[in-house]
Structures are given as structure tokens and as C-alpha cells.
Amino acid sequence: MLAFGRIRLGILASVVLALGLVPMALAGRARAGESHAISMHGAPALPADFAHMPYANPDAPKGGRLVWGLLGTFDSLNPFIVRGLALQQIRGFVVESLMSRGNDEAFTLYGLLARSVETDDVRSYVTFHLDPRARFSDGKPVVADDVLFSWALLRDRGRPNHRQYYAKVAKAEAPDPLTVRFDFGGAPDRELPLILGLMPILPRHAVDPETFEETTMTGPVGSGPYRVTAVRPGASVTLTRNPDYWGRDLPANRGLWNFDEIRFDYYRESNGQFEAFKRGLYDFRNEAEPLRWHDGYDFPAARSGELIRDTIKPGMPQPSEYLVFNTRRPLFSDVRVRRALTLLFDFEWINRNYFFGLYTRAGGFFAGSELSAYGRAADARERELLKPYLAHIPPDILDGSFRLPMSDGSGRDRAALRAALALLSEAGYVLDGTVLRQRATKTPLTFEILVTTRDQERIALAYARDLKRAGIEASVRAVDPVQFDQRRLGYEFDMLQNRWDQSLSPGNEQSFYWGSQAADISGTRNYMGAKDPAIDALIAALLEARERPEFVSAVRALDRTLMSGFYAIPLFNVAEQWIARWNRVERPSTIALTGYLPETWWHRPDAQTK
Structure with a gap:
């Protein structure tokens, strides 16, 4: 059941936010029972006043370009549907969720579009309180109506996992323009509040439900740090950092999203992909072939130190x-x-x-x-x-x-x-x-x-x-x-x-x-x-x-x-992650529990951009 109240929330929210009439109760201190984070088991590791994620460098310089080399092809920029082969990095880089993962913990979420979260001991419901500063890349505010729209759209037209998860919600409503509550009807699922916290949020004003399940080469409007700025069908997608990104100073984002531009280049064949890497045509690769890791990196750039090889042991179950x-x-x-x-x-x-x-x-x-x-x-x-x-x-x-x-x-x-x-x-x-x-x-x-x-x-x-x-x-x-x-x-x-x-x-x-x-x-x-x-x-x-x-x-x-x-x-x-990167790309000295995270990397200021 989708409850929108007696008024059109999207219209009300736009008026309220445009006039600067956000009540202090919404923009100020958290209510009793609210929290800055939520964990699957136990308490969040970071306090409410944490400054940045422990695996991020808050002083990382901004600028430069990161080029990824991906194997395969793509025919869509919509990763939320079954049809087509989509660029999966649209999620996170372009489209944000209500909360973001703490990558040093088993399963803990911290505030992003939602500045706080509220639930009860048995987790029979979850309430998200949106950050009044949150904006989509077109400047429109992120409001409760967008969250309800995204939930219903993905439940009815999204990928099978979205349909399965979001159908567990018995009732969704928006008590005010910046608050969304999901009730679970007594379903015994303590993970569901976190699943909803990771729900991608799409703008009602920029998405047509009738064409949502069709593949598209048009970049989506999102609230994330990047926007799609160039597409070469089947060959590459370029993302450019949004200079007006609303969340750049959030604690969860400090030291992240450091490149001005990120380009995803596709290769049809793995040997050609590796040869392109040796020529410096893309910046890093997660090596998956032991033979190649063992003796395939004996070329001049690797011997000179221009290419760096990192062996990382994450704390997760071994792939x-x-x-x-x-x-x-x-x-x-x-x-x-x-x-x-x-x-x-x-x-x-x-x-x-x-x-x-x-x-x-x-x-x-x-x-x-x-x-x-x-x-x-x-x-x-x-x-x-x-x-x-x-x-x-x-x-x-x-x-x-x-x-x-x-x-x-x-x-x-x-x-x-x-x-x-x-x-x-x-x-x-x-x-x-x-x-x-x-x-x-x-x-x-x-x-x-x-x-x-x-x-x-x-x-x-x-x-x-x-x-x-x-x-x-x-x-x-x-x-x-x-x-x-x-x-x-x-x-x-x-x-x-x-x-x-x-x-x-x-x-x-x-x-x-x-x-x-x-x-x-x-x-x-x-x-x-x-x-x-x-x-x-x-x-x-x-x-x-x-x-x-x-x-x-x-x-x-x-x-x-x-x-x-x-x-x-x-x-x-696979007990280790084998990461090779050109030295124009630098990373924090601290590695997250989950392993390597390109979103925490940065371009060396004195290095030339390829």
C-alpha cells in the first residue's frame, strides 16, 4: 500500500524547500530514536561525529582522470533492469542510495541522502529522515516523494532482486516532505531496513515508468558525485564530477570521488585488454589470472616502477x-x-x-x-x-x-x-x-x-x-x-x-x-x-x-x-586481490576490510593525465 497523504508531497516539498521554509525539526538535531547509522548486528563502529572513513584520505587532491578497462560491452546505462548489459558503476557514481556502506564493517550503513535512520528493537519498520541539502544533478531537491516513487518503480519494474526485496514492505508513507517510513507488517527480516537504506533513489520528475524497462544510452539524472557526459555505444562511457555535488562535504564522502573525470573503456577480448594496459591506455586492473600475475608483468614500465603491483588481503570471505x-x-x-x-x-x-x-x-x-x-x-x-x-x-x-x-x-x-x-x-x-x-x-x-x-x-x-x-x-x-x-x-x-x-x-x-x-x-x-x-x-x-x-x-x-x-x-x-596500477594513480595507505576501493584513489598532482 502506497500512502501519499492528503496532498501531493512533491509539490509541497518543492514549495517548502524553494521558500526556505524547512522546519527546524527537519533540518536540525535528530529526534529521539534517530541514529546516524545502522548495523546488521551490534553497534556502528564510528560515532555520530566521525570526520571521515578510516580508509579514506580526507586531504586527497582533486583533479585528473581515472580510466577503467572493462571486458565485454554495454548497450544500456540503466543497471536497474534485467534487459540489456549496463554499466554497473552508474550506481554509486551517478545514482545514490539513502545510506552508504562502511567498508570497514561487516554490514553497517551511514547517512547519505538520509541524514539519519530510525527503527525499533524488532525492526518492524524503518524511517529515513532526508538531508534537506540533497539535490539531484539538475538542481531539483531530493524529497520523500522521490523515495516512494523509486521504491514502487523498482518493486514493480526493477531487477528480480529489487522486486523480491521491496515487495516485503507492507506499507510506505511520507509523514512530511523529508521523511519516509516503511512498515513491514510483522515480517521477520532484520536486514530489510538496511536493504532499503541501499535503495537507489531516482527522480520522479525525470523518469518515465512506462519506458523504464527499456535499454537506454541516455545518462540518468542522479544525485551522485558524477554525471554522464559522453557515451560511445559499446566502447566507452565518460563521467564528469559534478562541481555542485551536494554531498561532497559529508563525512562518508570526505576523501572519496577525487577524479574530475572517470572513463570506462570496454574491450572485447582479454588478451587485447591486457596489451592495452601495458601501453598505459587505462590506469589499473584487478588481475584474475595467476599465470599473468606470475610472469606477465615483466615489461619495462613494471621493471622501472612506473607500474605498481599491490597484493591486498581483504578480510572478507575469499572469492x-x-x-x-x-x-x-x-x-x-x-x-x-x-x-x-x-x-x-x-x-x-x-x-x-x-x-x-x-x-x-x-x-x-x-x-x-x-x-x-x-x-x-x-x-x-x-x-x-x-x-x-x-x-x-x-x-x-x-x-x-x-x-x-x-x-x-x-x-x-x-x-x-x-x-x-x-x-x-x-x-x-x-x-x-x-x-x-x-x-x-x-x-x-x-x-x-x-x-x-x-x-x-x-x-x-x-x-x-x-x-x-x-x-x-x-x-x-x-x-x-x-x-x-x-x-x-x-x-x-x-x-x-x-x-x-x-x-x-x-x-x-x-x-x-x-x-x-x-x-x-x-x-x-x-x-x-x-x-x-x-x-x-x-x-x-x-x-x-x-x-x-x-x-x-x-x-x-x-x-x-x-x-x-x-x-x-x-x-x-582467491585469498588475495592482485591490483596493478600506473603510478600516476595513488591510493590511501589504509586498506578497507573489503579490499581495494577506486573511489578513494586520486591522481598524482605532478603526473600527466593520459
Whole structure:
């Protein structure tokens, strides 16, 4: 239900703000119960009078240009809809949210468009009090009517995650032009106030709901520090810093958004992208290929120090790569088949021969953090949560003794092959000469592995070689990044490589990753098609948790359930961020918990802009 009151709030707000009639209660001190920040668990780390984020340099000089090199292409500047391939950095750089993340904490938000936030102990509602200074880039004030408009628009026409999250609001209303209240109707979701705090705010006066779901090359009107000033379709997007940006002096923004111009250049192919970087055509890259990081930076600029390589160890769960089974396909519907195919992946051989031993791997989805269940026995809270579903949790996953198979590294491990064939036999498959066939129908076990990068192809080809020893024919299909994304979003694949980045405070997005409802909606990240009541129940449990210990137990129980489904083959964990940058770009000495943050960087004043 959308309640606008007895008057048109947008008109009232414009009149009130234009005449400078903002009541002192709105522009002055916070009311009782209001706070400058909100945390998922515990209290915010920074006090109300904090000066700047600890990972930002408040004295960073302004000026210069930062050039990003992105792989792929784009056909839209609207990242809030399913259709098209959009420049994701529009969010944050151009379009702001009500609050901003504190990147040194698991999940804490600080004031941005909303100068304060208010909720109760059970979080049955949340109220945001807007900063009366907030303006869109066209000079129009940001008012409660814009917030209500954005909520309703994204709930009805936005991406699947927006529709899923914002539909949980039972009632939204604006008591005055600078206040918005969302009531949740008793839904047990303690994260929802923070989810709404991260809602992108769009101007009612500049957005047509009827055309919102169409791709566009027109830069949106936002309230953020940058405006879209140039677009070369499929090639580049240029953002220019708004000299009249309303929020430049906010504590959360001090030391951020330092470049006068940011340009995003697109490259269709990864080798060409790297060659462009070596020539200095863009300023930094987050290196994802160990082979390249190990021996690909032996060129003059790297040797002279003109190019800097940073190895950063963030405090988040380690990003992990997986080969994902599409369980919507009948051949992957049996967990015994998925477990057998996991046994046949020779990580030790691939890590030694392709990645110089730089990678490790873990069996779950929260590797290297307290949230991971891999190698840990379930505690009493976990066992209570898992009690209705214990029949589907293998004992070794429950007691923490489960380990991913470790081969002899020869590429021809016979023990793994025997164990895999035994499982496949249980699932109804038998070797017919050199071909593995379904016993009843004689249908051979064959599938396609979809890839888009050189590293993905090398891994897939090595895996296909090992599968061949078991009589399984896996073809490797290499496609360009655009086609790869389209097929992944539409679940048009048998198996592909994917990475899920996790935080220290997983929440509603877990439903988007592997909730039952998401399995049937195009554009979600439930690529494996998981549909398990246990997963849904454990996501609900982590959302209901009020204290950190019970939250950790709920996440670990979810991790055990995901491991038990063998929905994906863990390939490797990335314990470090490998960042290469030209020395014309400088960064703060303090690194955030989340790792590198280009928005905190600046252009060296004595360096020439490329």
C-alpha cells in the first residue's frame, strides 16, 4: 500500500524547500530514536561525529582522470533492469542510495541522502529522515516523494532482486516532505531496513515508468558525485564530477570521488585488454589470472616502477570459483552424479601446472571466514536448525570431517576414478567399452561446458580430459563475454564457471543466489537451479538472527546444506586481490576490510593525465 497523504508531497516539498521554509525539526538535531547509522548486528563502529572513513584520505587532491578497462560491452546505462548489459558503476557514481556502506564493517550503513535512520528493537519498520541539502544533478531537491516513487518503480519494474526485496514492505508513507517510513507488517527480516537504506533513489520528475524497462544510452539524472557526459555505444562511457555535488562535504564522502573525470573503456577480448594496459591506455586492473600475475608483468614500465603491483588481503570471505551444474537439466538432477563429477576434478594437477600453486580451495561458499562450515563440526545451534533436514545432510559434512577429494596430482588418479564410477553405477550408469551410458536407456552421459576466458577454457579442457577417462564426453564451448552473460542469465547451459562474492553479513541476496523462488526467474544468480526447502528455511533463519553467534550458526547451517547438494564443483579460492596500477594513480595507505576501493584513489598532482 502506497500512502501519499492528503496532498501531493512533491509539490509541497518543492514549495517548502524553494521558500526556505524547512522546519527546524527537519533540518536540525535528530529526534529521539534517530541514529546516524545502522548495523546488521551490534553497534556502528564510528560515532555520530566521525570526520571521515578510516580508509579514506580526507586531504586527497582533486583533479585528473581515472580510466577503467572493462571486458565485454554495454548497450544500456540503466543497471536497474534485467534487459540489456549496463554499466554497473552508474550506481554509486551517478545514482545514490539513502545510506552508504562502511567498508570497514561487516554490514553497517551511514547517512547519505538520509541524514539519519530510525527503527525499533524488532525492526518492524524503518524511517529515513532526508538531508534537506540533497539535490539531484539538475538542481531539483531530493524529497520523500522521490523515495516512494523509486521504491514502487523498482518493486514493480526493477531487477528480480529489487522486486523480491521491496515487495516485503507492507506499507510506505511520507509523514512530511523529508521523511519516509516503511512498515513491514510483522515480517521477520532484520536486514530489510538496511536493504532499503541501499535503495537507489531516482527522480520522479525525470523518469518515465512506462519506458523504464527499456535499454537506454541516455545518462540518468542522479544525485551522485558524477554525471554522464559522453557515451560511445559499446566502447566507452565518460563521467564528469559534478562541481555542485551536494554531498561532497559529508563525512562518508570526505576523501572519496577525487577524479574530475572517470572513463570506462570496454574491450572485447582479454588478451587485447591486457596489451592495452601495458601501453598505459587505462590506469589499473584487478588481475584474475595467476599465470599473468606470475610472469606477465615483466615489461619495462613494471621493471622501472612506473607500474605498481599491490597484493591486498581483504578480510572478507575469499572469492571462490566454481563449475556450476545446471540441475534444471535431467542429467544433473541426481546428486550422486554431481558428487561423482566432483571427484573427477583434479585440482592438484591444475593448480600446479596452470596456477603456480597460488590457489587453495574449500568445500563451501564462505571460504576463509568464520561463516564457513567447511572443516568445522556443527554446533548445537546448527544442529537444531538442521534437525528437520538431517536426512539430506551427509554425516561427514555435519561433523566437519568432509574434505574435497585430493588427487595424487598425476592427472590420472585411479582412486578418484574408481570412487566416481561407483557413485555413477549407483545412479544407473555403466561403462560400455569406453562410453558411460545410462543403464536403462543406453544414453551416453555427455554435456557442454560453457566458457568465455582463456583460463576458463584451460580448466574446462583439463577437466574434460579427466572425464573422458570415465567414459564421459564433455565438449567445451567458448563464446564471447556478451553471449556468455546472456546464456548465463537465461540458464541456457549445462555447466559453466561462476563466482559468488560473499560478505561477512550475508542476507537477502542469498535468496537471489539459491532460493527456490529465484530458480525459475531469469536474471537471478541461482544458476544451479537449487530448489530446497532447507535452503529457504536457513536463509529465513539468518535473516531473523539478532545476535552475531546465532547468525553465524545460521550461515554455517546454510553452507552445510549447499555443500550437501553438490550444486557446484569448487575450483579455487582467491585469498588475495592482485591490483596493478600506473603510478600516476595513488591510493590511501589504509586498506578497507573489503579490499581495494577506486573511489578513494586520486591522481598524482605532478603526473600527466593520459
